[in-house]
Amino acid sequence: xxxxxxxxxxxxxxxxxxxxxxxxxxxxxxxxxxxxxxxxxxxxxxxxxxxxxxxxxxxxxxxxxxxxxxxxxxxxxxxxxxxxxxxxxxxxxxxxxxxxxxxxxxxxxxxxxxxxxxxxxxxxxxxxxxxxxxxxxxxxxxxxxxxxxxxxxxxxxxxxxxxxxxxxxxxxxxxxxxxxxxxxxxxxxxxxxxxxxxxxxxxxxxxxxxxxxxxxxxxxxxxxxxxxxxxxxxxxxxxx
Amino acid sequence: xxxxxxxxxxxxxxxxxxxxxxxxxxxxxxxxxxxxxxxxxxxxxxxxxxxxxxxxxxxxxxxxxxxxxxxxxxxxxxxxxxxxxxxxxxxxxxxxxxxxxxxxxxxxxxxxxxxxxxxxxxxxxxxxxxxxxxxxxxxxxxxxxxxxxxxxxxxxxxxxxxxxxxxxxxxxxxxxxxxxxxxxxxxxxxxxxxxxxxxxxxxxxxxxxxxxxxxxxxxxxxxxxxxxxxxxxxxxxxxx
DNA sequence: TGGCTTTTATGATCATGATCATAGAAGAGA
DNA sequence: TCTCTTCTATGATCATGATCATAAAAGCCA
Numbered sequence: 001x002x003x004x005x006x007x008x009x010x011x012x013x014x015x016x017x018x019x020x021x022x023x024x025x026x027x028x029x030x031x032x033x034x035x036x037x038x039x040x041x042x043x044x045x046x047x048x049x050x051x052x053x054x055x056x057x058x059x060x061x062x063x064x065x066x067x068x069x070x071x072x073x074x075x076x077x078x079x080x081x082x083x084x085x086x087x088x089x090x091x092x093x094x095x096x097x098x099x100x101x102x103x104x105x106x107x108x109x110x111x112x113x114x115x116x117x118x119x120x121x122x123x124x125x126x127x128x129x130x131x132x133x134x135x136x137x138x139x140x141x142x143x144x145x146x147x148x149x150x151x152x153x154x155x156x157x158x159x160x161x162x163x164x165x166x167x168x169x170x171x172x173x174x175x176x177x178x179x180x181x182x183x184x185x186x187x188x189x190x191x192x193x194x195x196x197x198x199x200x201x202x203x204x205x206x207x208x209x210x211x212x213x214x215x216x217x218x219x220x221x222x223x224x225x226x227x228x229x230x231x232x233x234x235x236x237x238x239x240x
Numbered sequence: 241x242x243x244x245x246x247x248x249x250x251x252x253x254x255x256x257x258x259x260x261x262x263x264x265x266x267x268x269x270x271x272x273x274x275x276x277x278x279x280x281x282x283x284x285x286x287x288x289x290x291x292x293x294x295x296x297x298x299x300x301x302x303x304x305x306x307x308x309x310x311x312x313x314x315x316x317x318x319x320x321x322x323x324x325x326x327x328x329x330x331x332x333x334x335x336x337x338x339x340x341x342x343x344x345x346x347x348x349x350x351x352x353x354x355x356x357x358x359x360x361x362x363x364x365x366x367x368x369x370x371x372x373x374x375x376x377x378x379x380x381x382x383x384x385x386x387x388x389x390x391x392x393x394x395x396x397x398x399x400x401x402x403x404x405x406x407x408x409x410x411x412x413x414x415x416x417x418x419x420x421x422x423x424x425x426x427x428x429x430x431x432x433x434x435x436x437x438x439x440x441x442x443x444x445x446x447x448x449x450x451x452x453x454x455x456x457x458x459x460x461x462x463x464x465x466x467x468x469x470x471x472x473x474x475x476x477x478x479x480x
Numbered sequence: 481t482g483g484c485t486t487t488t489a490t491g492a493t494c495a496t497g498a499t500c501a502t503a504g505a506a507g508a509g510a
Numbered sequence: 511t512c513t514c515t516t517c518t519a520t521g522a523t524c525a526t527g528a529t530c531a532t533a534a535a536a537g538c539c540a
Contacts, residue, residue, distance in 0.1 A: 078394045078395075078397070078398060079398075080398045080402055082402055084398055084401055084402040086394065086397050086398060086401065088394065088397075099383075100383060100384070100386070100387030100390070103379075103380050103383045103384060103387075104380070104383070104384045104387060108387065108391060109391050109394055109395070110394075133376055136373050139343075139379055140343050140344070142383065143339075143340060143343040143344070143382065143383065143386070144340070144343060144344045146340070146383070146386040146387075146390065147340030147343075147344060147348065147386075149390055150340070150386065150389055150390055150393060151348060151349050153390060153393035153394060153396075153397065154318045154326065154328065154349055154350075154393060155318075155349070156393075156397050157318070157326050157328075157393065157396050157397060157400065157436065158318060158319075158320045158324055158326060160397065160400040160401065160436070161324055161326065161400065161436045161437075162320055162322055162324040164496070164497085165496080165497065187516085187517065187518090188517075188518070189516095189517080196397065196400070196401045197401075197497080197498090198497080198498060198499080199517090199518085200497085200498075200499080200500095200519090200520085201496095201497060201498075203517095203518060203519060203520085204497090204519090204520080206518095207519080207520090217518090218506095219505080219506055219507075219516090219517060219518075220506095220507095220516095220517075404526070404527085405526080405527065427486085427487065427488090428487075428488070429486095429487080437527080437528090438527080438528060438529080439487090439488090440489090440490085440527090440528080440529080440530095441526095441527060441528075443487095443488060443489060443490085444489090444490080444527090446488090447489080447490090457488090458536095459486090459487060459488075459535085459536055459537075460486095460487075460536095460537095
């Protein structure tokens with residue numbers, strides 16, 4: 001971490017690889033794998049930096065490598081031809097962006113955008129696959145994450161059919177709180193995309209929440225004051 | 241198939257196994273596996289019959305075996321505590337009921353009900369897992385089906401946010417038509433559960449469709465007359 | 481054949497939230 | 511410092527579809 005001058009290229013590479021190993025150790029995808037295997041796959045990981053707002057991949061593009069967030073924050077979303085956009089995962093350090101793609105190679109609906117300047121690790125599809133076949137634990141992790149994603153999507157569907165905007169936003173806010181803590185750096189538009197509603201409705205709901213003393217808002221920032229109150233409205237949490 | 245008398249037990253078992261092999265050959269899960277492997281896993285498959293309306297598994301029950309539809313029709317759905325129910329797959333011959341469970345063992349949100357009298361194949365979890373690890377092709381199939389399920393759920397979410405009831409039902413009907421042909425044996429309630437709406441709204445929409453000459457209805461039956469018209473309203477199809 | 485249940489049908493009402501419109505506040509950049 | 515853009519704010523309107531209520535038709539079973 002102390003980058004005092006005079007380092008050789010090898011030292012730099014080693015340092016980077018060891019950071020990747022560290023990230024993978026805590027990643028839901030690589031969780032439980034032996035250190036030696038983590039080292040092996042970390043050494044095949046390429047870093048790429050994406051400026052805030054840049055596309056990482058677009059809907060319909062074929063998959064050539066496994067992608068994982070190393071630093072920053074990435075939004076994966078699905079949009080319709082009419083422009084409606086649903087954000088379905090805010091991926092941070094250690095979270096994968098495309099679990100299906102490496103296996104099928106086929107394009108999918110998702111698109112990913114860096115919402116902070118981010119570093120993305122990429123492992124060529126073939127490398128990733130042969131690594132996966134040698135590590136059943138990894139496969140189990142992947143299938144389990146996919147199960148979580150499906151459950152979460154089904155929860156969203158139920159909520160859309162049955163719950164009102166306020167309650168959906170309660171749930172989104174509580175989920176974000178669980179993952180990122182009490183300070184959320186999101187605009188109302190981004191929140192609306194997570195809750196499946198419009199900016200206007202979101203702003204109106206936020207006003208209510210503010211008056212109830214549940215949150216405090218500033219431009220581009222929401223502070224959760226009473227998470228327990230938000231929690232009340234629904235035990236099952238989304239995957240966000 | 242000709243069960244003229246005098247068969248030994250072995251013959252019966254063989255006959256049943258060969259039917260299972262036949263089903264597996266056309267199943268999306270086992271697609272592409274060598275005959276010998278199909279035979280091996282088919283021989284470990286137990287048949288269970290479920291009368292119409294009977295639960296196959298409930299939400300929250302732990303998973304002890306891999307389940308696949310051998311005969312009949314099974315509805316998998318997610319319900320909320322308030323009773324809202326979303327049907328998300330009508331599984332017929334060859335389709336799996338629980339892809340995640342065998343890997344994680346954990347309970348999930350889904351529940352499955354036989355909507356016709358059905359035969360379900362079950363493979364003990366451990367057997368299925370060890371078989372899966374020996375057949376990467378199977379894993380790829382599973383992950384690819386899960387990807388399809390996620391895409392389909394995301395499509396539903398977008399449709400719920402953006403489309404009106406009529407359009408959602410168009411899509412549901414067209415999807416069912418693609419899978420089951422022009423005659424659908426479903427009640428309006430079942431259709432409502434697929435489209436994420438109420439019986440009343442479904443009935444009103446059906447009236448419109450009838451007057452447009454798109455469908456004909458009888459009690460418990462819908463006949464699709466003009467599939468092309470239904471298709472117009474959205475290119476991406478659900479997984480139903 | 482006559483009850484009983486399930487499914488279909490339709491009217492009336494009403495709340496929610498999308499949409500349109502406008503405007504002010506807060507940052508970003510020149 | 512001033513301009514331009516993004517974000518927040520809020521009012522007004524309006525259509526959709528859920529909900530409630532009632533009833534008739536269709537199928538089932540004794």
